[in-house]
Amino acid sequence: MKVLLFCCKGFETMEFAPFVDVMGWARNDHGMKVEVVTAGFTKTVVSTFGIPVIVDKTYDEIDFSEYDALAIPGGFEEFGFYEDAYDERFLDLIREFDxxxxxxxxxxxxxxxxxxxxxxxxxxxxxxxxGDGRRQKQLAEFGAEVIPDQSVVIDQNIITSFCPETAPHVAITLLEMLVGKEKAGIAATAMGF
Structure with missing residues:
Protein backbone atom coordinates (compact mmCIF):
# COMPACT_ATOMS: atom_id res chain seq x y z
CA MET A 1 0.00 0.00 0.00
CA LYS A 2 1.16 3.51 -0.78
CA VAL A 3 0.33 6.83 0.85
CA LEU A 4 0.92 9.99 -1.16
CA LEU A 5 1.97 12.67 1.34
CA PHE A 6 1.44 15.94 -0.51
CA CYS A 7 3.36 18.94 0.80
CA CYS A 8 1.95 22.32 -0.09
CA LYS A 9 4.29 25.27 0.32
CA GLY A 10 4.22 26.43 3.95
CA PHE A 11 3.11 23.02 5.32
CA GLU A 12 3.68 22.33 9.02
CA THR A 13 6.43 19.81 9.72
CA MET A 14 4.61 18.69 12.89
CA GLU A 15 1.69 17.64 10.69
CA PHE A 16 3.94 16.01 8.07
CA ALA A 17 6.14 13.90 10.38
CA PRO A 18 3.43 11.67 11.96
CA PHE A 19 2.48 10.20 8.59
CA VAL A 20 6.14 9.32 7.95
CA ASP A 21 6.71 8.00 11.48
CA VAL A 22 3.50 6.00 12.00
CA MET A 23 3.74 4.32 8.59
CA GLY A 24 7.50 3.86 9.12
CA TRP A 25 7.01 2.08 12.46
CA ALA A 26 4.31 -0.09 10.89
CA ARG A 27 6.55 -1.03 7.96
CA ASN A 28 9.99 -1.29 9.54
CA ASP A 29 9.18 -2.72 12.97
CA HIS A 30 6.01 -4.68 12.27
CA GLY A 31 6.24 -5.85 8.64
CA MET A 32 3.19 -3.99 7.36
CA LYS A 33 3.48 -3.14 3.68
CA VAL A 34 2.80 0.59 3.88
CA GLU A 35 4.98 3.03 1.97
CA VAL A 36 4.92 6.83 2.15
CA VAL A 37 5.85 8.81 -0.96
CA THR A 38 6.29 12.56 -0.47
CA ALA A 39 5.28 14.98 -3.20
CA GLY A 40 4.88 18.67 -3.96
CA PHE A 41 4.70 21.09 -6.85
CA THR A 42 8.47 21.59 -6.64
CA LYS A 43 11.30 19.19 -5.73
CA THR A 44 12.13 21.29 -2.66
CA VAL A 45 9.15 22.49 -0.66
CA VAL A 46 9.77 25.12 2.01
CA SER A 47 7.67 24.41 5.08
CA THR A 48 6.29 26.74 7.68
CA PHE A 49 9.15 28.45 9.53
CA GLY A 50 11.45 28.06 6.51
CA ILE A 51 12.57 24.43 6.69
CA PRO A 52 13.22 23.06 3.16
CA VAL A 53 12.11 19.48 2.48
CA ILE A 54 13.16 17.54 -0.62
CA VAL A 55 10.20 15.45 -1.79
CA ASP A 56 10.26 12.12 -3.64
CA LYS A 57 8.10 13.24 -6.55
CA THR A 58 6.89 16.45 -8.10
CA TYR A 59 3.25 16.81 -9.07
CA ASP A 60 3.96 15.96 -12.72
CA GLU A 61 5.53 12.63 -11.69
CA ILE A 62 2.50 11.40 -9.72
CA ASP A 63 0.64 8.40 -11.09
CA PHE A 64 -2.61 8.53 -9.13
CA SER A 65 -3.31 4.83 -9.74
CA GLU A 66 -0.27 3.80 -7.65
CA TYR A 67 -1.66 5.17 -4.38
CA ASP A 68 -4.20 3.99 -1.84
CA ALA A 69 -4.38 7.19 0.19
CA LEU A 70 -3.64 10.91 0.09
CA ALA A 71 -2.31 12.65 3.22
CA ILE A 72 -2.46 16.43 3.54
CA PRO A 73 -0.68 18.33 6.33
CA GLY A 74 -1.99 21.83 7.01
CA GLY A 75 0.10 24.97 6.97
CA PHE A 76 0.31 28.71 7.52
CA GLU A 77 -1.19 31.33 5.23
CA GLU A 78 1.73 33.70 5.80
CA PHE A 79 4.14 31.03 4.49
CA GLY A 80 2.15 30.57 1.27
CA PHE A 81 0.15 27.44 2.15
CA TYR A 82 -3.01 28.41 0.29
CA GLU A 83 -1.13 29.27 -2.91
CA ASP A 84 -0.47 25.54 -3.39
CA ALA A 85 -3.45 24.20 -1.43
CA TYR A 86 -5.97 25.96 -3.68
CA ASP A 87 -4.08 25.26 -6.92
CA GLU A 88 -6.58 23.67 -9.32
CA ARG A 89 -4.17 20.80 -10.05
CA PHE A 90 -4.16 19.85 -6.36
CA LEU A 91 -7.94 20.18 -6.11
CA ASP A 92 -8.23 17.85 -9.12
CA LEU A 93 -5.95 15.33 -7.39
CA ILE A 94 -8.22 15.41 -4.32
CA ARG A 95 -11.27 14.88 -6.55
CA GLU A 96 -9.57 11.89 -8.21
CA PHE A 97 -8.82 10.24 -4.86
CA ASP A 98 -12.36 10.81 -3.65
CA GLY A 131 -9.15 31.95 16.32
CA ASP A 132 -12.91 32.39 16.75
CA GLY A 133 -13.59 29.42 14.47
CA ARG A 134 -12.66 31.41 11.35
CA ARG A 135 -11.27 28.39 9.49
CA GLN A 136 -14.27 26.24 10.44
CA LYS A 137 -16.54 28.94 9.01
CA GLN A 138 -14.53 28.82 5.77
CA LEU A 139 -14.95 25.05 5.64
CA ALA A 140 -18.71 25.47 6.10
CA GLU A 141 -18.75 27.94 3.19
CA PHE A 142 -17.44 25.08 1.01
CA GLY A 143 -20.57 23.12 1.93
CA ALA A 144 -19.18 20.86 4.66
CA GLU A 145 -21.22 20.03 7.73
CA VAL A 146 -18.68 21.21 10.31
CA ILE A 147 -18.52 19.29 13.58
CA PRO A 148 -17.01 22.08 15.70
CA ASP A 149 -16.21 20.23 18.93
CA GLN A 150 -14.83 16.93 17.64
CA SER A 151 -11.05 16.74 17.21
CA VAL A 152 -11.05 14.07 14.47
CA VAL A 153 -13.98 13.57 12.09
CA ILE A 154 -14.35 10.65 9.68
CA ASP A 155 -16.90 10.70 6.89
CA GLN A 156 -16.62 7.65 4.65
CA ASN A 157 -13.10 7.80 3.14
CA ILE A 158 -12.14 11.26 4.45
CA ILE A 159 -10.45 12.09 7.76
CA THR A 160 -10.26 15.70 8.95
CA SER A 161 -9.02 17.13 12.24
CA PHE A 162 -8.80 20.44 14.02
CA CYS A 163 -5.25 21.24 15.13
CA PRO A 164 -1.62 20.06 15.09
CA GLU A 165 -2.15 18.07 18.30
CA THR A 166 -4.33 15.64 16.35
CA ALA A 167 -1.59 14.76 13.84
CA PRO A 168 -0.52 11.37 15.27
CA HIS A 169 -4.15 10.37 15.80
CA VAL A 170 -4.98 11.12 12.16
CA ALA A 171 -1.95 9.12 10.97
CA ILE A 172 -2.92 6.16 13.18
CA THR A 173 -6.52 6.36 11.96
CA LEU A 174 -5.29 6.30 8.36
CA LEU A 175 -3.11 3.27 9.17
CA GLU A 176 -6.21 1.55 10.64
CA MET A 177 -8.08 2.17 7.39
CA LEU A 178 -5.20 0.70 5.37
CA VAL A 179 -4.28 -2.38 7.42
CA GLY A 180 -7.11 -2.84 9.92
CA LYS A 181 -7.57 -1.74 13.51
CA GLU A 182 -5.82 -4.72 15.10
CA LYS A 183 -2.60 -4.40 13.09
CA ALA A 184 -2.56 -0.62 13.40
CA GLY A 185 -2.98 -1.00 17.15
CA ILE A 186 0.26 -2.98 17.33
CA ALA A 187 2.24 -0.12 15.79
CA ALA A 188 0.38 2.52 17.82
CA THR A 189 1.04 0.66 21.10
CA ALA A 190 4.72 0.30 20.21
CA MET A 191 4.84 4.09 19.75
CA GLY A 192 3.22 4.68 23.15
CA PHE A 193 -0.31 5.53 22.02
Missing part, protein backbone atom coordinates in the same frame (compact mmCIF):
# COMPACT_ATOMS: atom_id res chain seq x y z
CA UNK A 99 -14.07 9.62 -6.83
CA UNK A 100 -12.04 6.39 -6.60
CA UNK A 101 -13.08 6.05 -2.92
CA UNK A 102 -9.44 6.17 -1.84
CA UNK A 103 -8.62 7.48 1.61
CA UNK A 104 -7.89 11.16 2.17
CA UNK A 105 -6.46 12.22 5.53
CA UNK A 106 -5.87 15.83 6.51
CA UNK A 107 -4.68 17.65 9.57
CA UNK A 108 -5.84 21.10 10.65
CA UNK A 109 -6.32 23.44 7.66
CA UNK A 110 -5.38 20.59 5.31
CA UNK A 111 -9.16 20.12 5.27
CA UNK A 112 -9.67 23.44 3.47
CA UNK A 113 -8.39 22.32 0.04
CA UNK A 114 -10.56 19.20 0.43
CA UNK A 115 -13.48 21.56 0.99
CA UNK A 116 -12.42 23.78 -1.91
CA UNK A 117 -12.37 20.74 -4.20
CA UNK A 118 -16.10 20.29 -3.57
CA UNK A 119 -15.92 16.74 -2.25
CA UNK A 120 -17.03 17.70 1.28
CA UNK A 121 -20.39 19.17 0.24
CA UNK A 122 -22.96 17.71 2.61
CA UNK A 123 -20.35 15.66 4.44
CA UNK A 124 -19.12 15.91 8.02
CA UNK A 125 -15.69 17.47 8.60
CA UNK A 126 -13.67 19.78 10.79
CA UNK A 127 -10.63 22.01 10.61
CA UNK A 128 -8.68 24.46 12.81
CA UNK A 129 -11.03 25.45 15.61
CA UNK A 130 -9.28 28.30 17.42
Missing amino acids: SAHKYIASICVGALPIGASGVLKGRKATTYHL
Whole structure:
Protein backbone atom coordinates (compact mmCIF):
# COMPACT_ATOMS: atom_id res chain seq x y z
CA MET A 1 0.00 0.00 0.00
CA LYS A 2 1.16 3.51 -0.78
CA VAL A 3 0.33 6.83 0.85
CA LEU A 4 0.92 9.99 -1.16
CA LEU A 5 1.97 12.67 1.34
CA PHE A 6 1.44 15.94 -0.51
CA CYS A 7 3.36 18.94 0.80
CA CYS A 8 1.95 22.32 -0.09
CA LYS A 9 4.29 25.27 0.32
CA GLY A 10 4.22 26.43 3.95
CA PHE A 11 3.11 23.02 5.32
CA GLU A 12 3.68 22.33 9.02
CA THR A 13 6.43 19.81 9.72
CA MET A 14 4.61 18.69 12.89
CA GLU A 15 1.69 17.64 10.69
CA PHE A 16 3.94 16.01 8.07
CA ALA A 17 6.14 13.90 10.38
CA PRO A 18 3.43 11.67 11.96
CA PHE A 19 2.48 10.20 8.59
CA VAL A 20 6.14 9.32 7.95
CA ASP A 21 6.71 8.00 11.48
CA VAL A 22 3.50 6.00 12.00
CA MET A 23 3.74 4.32 8.59
CA GLY A 24 7.50 3.86 9.12
CA TRP A 25 7.01 2.08 12.46
CA ALA A 26 4.31 -0.09 10.89
CA ARG A 27 6.55 -1.03 7.96
CA ASN A 28 9.99 -1.29 9.54
CA ASP A 29 9.18 -2.72 12.97
CA HIS A 30 6.01 -4.68 12.27
CA GLY A 31 6.24 -5.85 8.64
CA MET A 32 3.19 -3.99 7.36
CA LYS A 33 3.48 -3.14 3.68
CA VAL A 34 2.80 0.59 3.88
CA GLU A 35 4.98 3.03 1.97
CA VAL A 36 4.92 6.83 2.15
CA VAL A 37 5.85 8.81 -0.96
CA THR A 38 6.29 12.56 -0.47
CA ALA A 39 5.28 14.98 -3.20
CA GLY A 40 4.88 18.67 -3.96
CA PHE A 41 4.70 21.09 -6.85
CA THR A 42 8.47 21.59 -6.64
CA LYS A 43 11.30 19.19 -5.73
CA THR A 44 12.13 21.29 -2.66
CA VAL A 45 9.15 22.49 -0.66
CA VAL A 46 9.77 25.12 2.01
CA SER A 47 7.67 24.41 5.08
CA THR A 48 6.29 26.74 7.68
CA PHE A 49 9.15 28.45 9.53
CA GLY A 50 11.45 28.06 6.51
CA ILE A 51 12.57 24.43 6.69
CA PRO A 52 13.22 23.06 3.16
CA VAL A 53 12.11 19.48 2.48
CA ILE A 54 13.16 17.54 -0.62
CA VAL A 55 10.20 15.45 -1.79
CA ASP A 56 10.26 12.12 -3.64
CA LYS A 57 8.10 13.24 -6.55
CA THR A 58 6.89 16.45 -8.10
CA TYR A 59 3.25 16.81 -9.07
CA ASP A 60 3.96 15.96 -12.72
CA GLU A 61 5.53 12.63 -11.69
CA ILE A 62 2.50 11.40 -9.72
CA ASP A 63 0.64 8.40 -11.09
CA PHE A 64 -2.61 8.53 -9.13
CA SER A 65 -3.31 4.83 -9.74
CA GLU A 66 -0.27 3.80 -7.65
CA TYR A 67 -1.66 5.17 -4.38
CA ASP A 68 -4.20 3.99 -1.84
CA ALA A 69 -4.38 7.19 0.19
CA LEU A 70 -3.64 10.91 0.09
CA ALA A 71 -2.31 12.65 3.22
CA ILE A 72 -2.46 16.43 3.54
CA PRO A 73 -0.68 18.33 6.33
CA GLY A 74 -1.99 21.83 7.01
CA GLY A 75 0.10 24.97 6.97
CA PHE A 76 0.31 28.71 7.52
CA GLU A 77 -1.19 31.33 5.23
CA GLU A 78 1.73 33.70 5.80
CA PHE A 79 4.14 31.03 4.49
CA GLY A 80 2.15 30.57 1.27
CA PHE A 81 0.15 27.44 2.15
CA TYR A 82 -3.01 28.41 0.29
CA GLU A 83 -1.13 29.27 -2.91
CA ASP A 84 -0.47 25.54 -3.39
CA ALA A 85 -3.45 24.20 -1.43
CA TYR A 86 -5.97 25.96 -3.68
CA ASP A 87 -4.08 25.26 -6.92
CA GLU A 88 -6.58 23.67 -9.32
CA ARG A 89 -4.17 20.80 -10.05
CA PHE A 90 -4.16 19.85 -6.36
CA LEU A 91 -7.94 20.18 -6.11
CA ASP A 92 -8.23 17.85 -9.12
CA LEU A 93 -5.95 15.33 -7.39
CA ILE A 94 -8.22 15.41 -4.32
CA ARG A 95 -11.27 14.88 -6.55
CA GLU A 96 -9.57 11.89 -8.21
CA PHE A 97 -8.82 10.24 -4.86
CA ASP A 98 -12.36 10.81 -3.65
CA SER A 99 -14.07 9.62 -6.83
CA ALA A 100 -12.04 6.39 -6.60
CA HIS A 101 -13.08 6.05 -2.92
CA LYS A 102 -9.44 6.17 -1.84
CA TYR A 103 -8.62 7.48 1.61
CA ILE A 104 -7.89 11.16 2.17
CA ALA A 105 -6.46 12.22 5.53
CA SER A 106 -5.87 15.83 6.51
CA ILE A 107 -4.68 17.65 9.57
CA CYS A 108 -5.84 21.10 10.65
CA VAL A 109 -6.32 23.44 7.66
CA GLY A 110 -5.38 20.59 5.31
CA ALA A 111 -9.16 20.12 5.27
CA LEU A 112 -9.67 23.44 3.47
CA PRO A 113 -8.39 22.32 0.04
CA ILE A 114 -10.56 19.20 0.43
CA GLY A 115 -13.48 21.56 0.99
CA ALA A 116 -12.42 23.78 -1.91
CA SER A 117 -12.37 20.74 -4.20
CA GLY A 118 -16.10 20.29 -3.57
CA VAL A 119 -15.92 16.74 -2.25
CA LEU A 120 -17.03 17.70 1.28
CA LYS A 121 -20.39 19.17 0.24
CA GLY A 122 -22.96 17.71 2.61
CA ARG A 123 -20.35 15.66 4.44
CA LYS A 124 -19.12 15.91 8.02
CA ALA A 125 -15.69 17.47 8.60
CA THR A 126 -13.67 19.78 10.79
CA THR A 127 -10.63 22.01 10.61
CA TYR A 128 -8.68 24.46 12.81
CA HIS A 129 -11.03 25.45 15.61
CA LEU A 130 -9.28 28.30 17.42
CA GLY A 131 -9.15 31.95 16.32
CA ASP A 132 -12.91 32.39 16.75
CA GLY A 133 -13.59 29.42 14.47
CA ARG A 134 -12.66 31.41 11.35
CA ARG A 135 -11.27 28.39 9.49
CA GLN A 136 -14.27 26.24 10.44
CA LYS A 137 -16.54 28.94 9.01
CA GLN A 138 -14.53 28.82 5.77
CA LEU A 139 -14.95 25.05 5.64
CA ALA A 140 -18.71 25.47 6.10
CA GLU A 141 -18.75 27.94 3.19
CA PHE A 142 -17.44 25.08 1.01
CA GLY A 143 -20.57 23.12 1.93
CA ALA A 144 -19.18 20.86 4.66
CA GLU A 145 -21.22 20.03 7.73
CA VAL A 146 -18.68 21.21 10.31
CA ILE A 147 -18.52 19.29 13.58
CA PRO A 148 -17.01 22.08 15.70
CA ASP A 149 -16.21 20.23 18.93
CA GLN A 150 -14.83 16.93 17.64
CA SER A 151 -11.05 16.74 17.21
CA VAL A 152 -11.05 14.07 14.47
CA VAL A 153 -13.98 13.57 12.09
CA ILE A 154 -14.35 10.65 9.68
CA ASP A 155 -16.90 10.70 6.89
CA GLN A 156 -16.62 7.65 4.65
CA ASN A 157 -13.10 7.80 3.14
CA ILE A 158 -12.14 11.26 4.45
CA ILE A 159 -10.45 12.09 7.76
CA THR A 160 -10.26 15.70 8.95
CA SER A 161 -9.02 17.13 12.24
CA PHE A 162 -8.80 20.44 14.02
CA CYS A 163 -5.25 21.24 15.13
CA PRO A 164 -1.62 20.06 15.09
CA GLU A 165 -2.15 18.07 18.30
CA THR A 166 -4.33 15.64 16.35
CA ALA A 167 -1.59 14.76 13.84
CA PRO A 168 -0.52 11.37 15.27
CA HIS A 169 -4.15 10.37 15.80
CA VAL A 170 -4.98 11.12 12.16
CA ALA A 171 -1.95 9.12 10.97
CA ILE A 172 -2.92 6.16 13.18
CA THR A 173 -6.52 6.36 11.96
CA LEU A 174 -5.29 6.30 8.36
CA LEU A 175 -3.11 3.27 9.17
CA GLU A 176 -6.21 1.55 10.64
CA MET A 177 -8.08 2.17 7.39
CA LEU A 178 -5.20 0.70 5.37
CA VAL A 179 -4.28 -2.38 7.42
CA GLY A 180 -7.11 -2.84 9.92
CA LYS A 181 -7.57 -1.74 13.51
CA GLU A 182 -5.82 -4.72 15.10
CA LYS A 183 -2.60 -4.40 13.09
CA ALA A 184 -2.56 -0.62 13.40
CA GLY A 185 -2.98 -1.00 17.15
CA ILE A 186 0.26 -2.98 17.33
CA ALA A 187 2.24 -0.12 15.79
CA ALA A 188 0.38 2.52 17.82
CA THR A 189 1.04 0.66 21.10
CA ALA A 190 4.72 0.30 20.21
CA MET A 191 4.84 4.09 19.75
CA GLY A 192 3.22 4.68 23.15
CA PHE A 193 -0.31 5.53 22.02
